[in-house]
Amino acid sequence: MPNPVNVLCIGAGYVGGPTMAVIADRCPHARVTVVDINADRIAAWNSDTLPIYEPGLDEVVRRVRGRNLFFSTDIACGIRDADIIFVSVNTPTKNFGEGCGRAADLQHWEKTARQILANSTANKIVVEKSTLPVRTAQAMDRILNSNTRGLRFEVVSNPEFLAEGSAIRDLENPDRVLIGSHETPEGRRARRAVADLYASWVPRERIIESNIWSAELSKLAANAFLAQRISSINSISALCEVTEADVDEVAYAVGTDSRIGPRFLKASVGFGGSCFHKDILNLVYIAESYGLHEVARYWESVVRMNDWQEARFVRRMLANMFNTVAGKRIALFGFAFKANTGDTRESPAIVVTRQLLADHAHVVITDPKALDNARHDLAGVDGHVEFEADPYKAAEGAHAIAVLTEWDVYKELDYKRILESMERPAFVFDGRNILDHRRLFELGFNVFPIGKSPLKQP
Numbered sequence: 001m002p003n004p005v006n007v008l009c010i011g012a013g014y015v016g017g018p019t020m021a022v023i024a025d026r027c028p029h030a031r032v033t034v035v036d037i038n039a040d041r042i043a044a045w046n047s048d049t050l051p052i053y054e055p056g057l058d059e060v061v062r063r064v065r066g067r068n069l070f071f072s073t074d075i076a077c078g079i080r081d082a083d084i085i086f087v088s089v090n091t092p093t094k095n096f097g098e099g100c101g102r103a104a105d106l107q108h109w110e111k112t113a114r115q116i117l118a119n120s121t122a123n124k125i126v127v128e129k130s131t132l133p134v135r136t137a138q139a140m141d142r143i144l145n146s147n148t149r150g151l152r153f154e155v156v157s158n159p160e161f162l163a164e165g166s167a168i169r170d171l172e173n174p175d176r177v178l179i180g181s182h183e184t185p186e187g188r189r190a191r192r193a194v195a196d197l198y199a200s201w202v203p204r205e206r207i208i209e210s211n212i213w214s215a216e217l218s219k220l221a222a223n224a225f226l227a228q229r230i231s232s233i234n235s236i237s238a239l240c241e242v243t244e245a246d247v248d249e250v251a252y253a254v255g256t257d258s259r260i261g262p263r264f265l266k267a268s269v270g271f272g273g274s275c276f277h278k279d280i281l282n283l284v285y286i287a288e289s290y291g292l293h294e295v296a297r298y299w300e301s302v303v304r305m306n307d308w309q310e311a312r313f314v315r316r317m318l319a320n321m322f323n324t325v326a327g328k329r330i331a332l333f334g335f336a337f338k339a340n341t342g343d344t345r346e347s348p349a350i351v352v353t354r355q356l357l358a359d360h361a362h363v364v365i366t367d368p369k370a371l372d373n374a375r376h377d378l379a380g381v382d383g384h385v386e387f388e389a390d391p392y393k394a395a396e397g398a399h400a401i402a403v404l405t406e407w408d409v410y411k412e413l414d415y416k417r418i419l420e421s422m423e424r425p426a427f428v429f430d431g432r433n434i435l436d437h438r439r440l441f442e443l444g445f446n447v448f449p450i451g452k453s454p455l456k457q458p
Helices: 016-026 039-045 057-064 075-081 107-119 136-144 167-172 185-198 212-243 247-255 276-289 293-320 348-358 371-377 391-395 415-421 437-443
Strands: 005-010 030-035 069-072 084-087 124-128 153-157 177-181 207-211 329-333 362-366 384-387 400-403 427-430 446-449
Touching: 005 016, 005 075, 005 107, 005 185, 016 030, 016 057, 016 069, 016 084, 016 167, 030 039, 030 075, 039 069, 057 167, 069 075, 075 107, 084 107, 084 185, 107 124, 107 136, 124 136, 124 185, 136 153, 136 212, 153 185, 153 212, 177 185, 177 212, 185 207, 207 212, 212 247, 212 276, 212 293, 276 293, 293 348, 293 400, 293 427, 293 446, 329 348, 329 391, 348 362, 348 384, 362 371, 362 391, 371 384, 391 415, 415 437, 437 446
Parallel strands: 005 030, 005 084, 030 069, 084 124, 124 153, 177 207, 329 362, 329 400, 362 384, 400 427, 427 446
Antiparallel strands: 153 177
16 A cells, blocks of 8 residues: 555646546545635536536546545645645746747746745645746745755656546546756655556556657647648638548548547537647747747647638638628537537637627627636627527527537437428538538538538528
8 A cells, every 4th residue: 555645736626636636536535625716616526417527527526525524624734734736727829028928827827836935844746737838947946945945956857748528538548758857866855656556547558758858849849740730720611612522531541640640630610629720829939049040930830720720710601601790690509619628618619609799790609518607708799699598599590600619419409390490591511510510501401511512402
């Protein structure tokens, strides 16, 4: 039986909550506490209605909450008692000052580092779980180890590689766990202590150890590479539409090449989420700060392509709806950036909604899990926007439906019933290519998939 260990996570968001729940579930020898300054969020973690939706999360939390998983607002006490502290605070893109729009905003991270120092009475291992610029650990080291009390902190980087919608599965059966530390005897001991936690359920061969700078950069690089694949296939989708090629057939043919593989080759309205935009722009900023301008421009083009794809989707709607959507009811099926999550951060639906409203459309948004976040994202926006949980009601009287999230429920709807309630001619713009386009056309819809020839009624 491993020795008992006190684990703390500062930050109870999309990463901290699920990660600590799985660690508590798989490490019964660990007492795991998650703290946050947001009392409402902590209250939700302690309730029957968790603050985030993630398949399988409820079951894991119910098994371990109150046993060896605890949620609290007492950050100072949590720091004092902890042996290992995971830092999982928000590091958004700066919206002010130097690096605005590209660099990571590290003010919450630095405040947390100083809070750890102020409340520690013994040596600690501090684990970077937030996505941070390369060499941020050096700054954390300087803050923590500048103390005059003889305390020693070892900083370890353990980036997360979770995909929202499958986070619990990713945590329980990860491709890899990456842990970086300083290449000193003390740093390697700290790295092994964190590795031992994961080794309770992750095979040792999947636990990768590296120097701390490689671990920090690997997270940014992994997200950049994934986003690059999406932008690449989306660029091909536009070419498919004008050449009458089929993007799914092209993606399949390309993906069967063992050197390339099939993952992340699904054309869509664009990528979203909290990581891809932020991490690529952070990578751009880092490259520029080191004078690597060609590197910066290369990765910046991945984001530009995504922005273009989102705008192109709306332009295609306008072009095929007689060059105007003014006064027309448009039903948006899905607002979350992907299925099986309520997260709307950087969702393409935000851009699509704003552009449609700018053209005076009457937009109705439906989503199984993201309506509250949609209301927040669009608070104060000019224009006529409604929120409707029932997709059938959302489509009543609509001139067009735009599918923006790949929820399974949208594949199973009665589109004959929906068509009968819509204005004619009725349009479907499938931004995720999840529907049966031939069947919709046979019912009487004008159908516009991504990267495929449209199916237009005579």
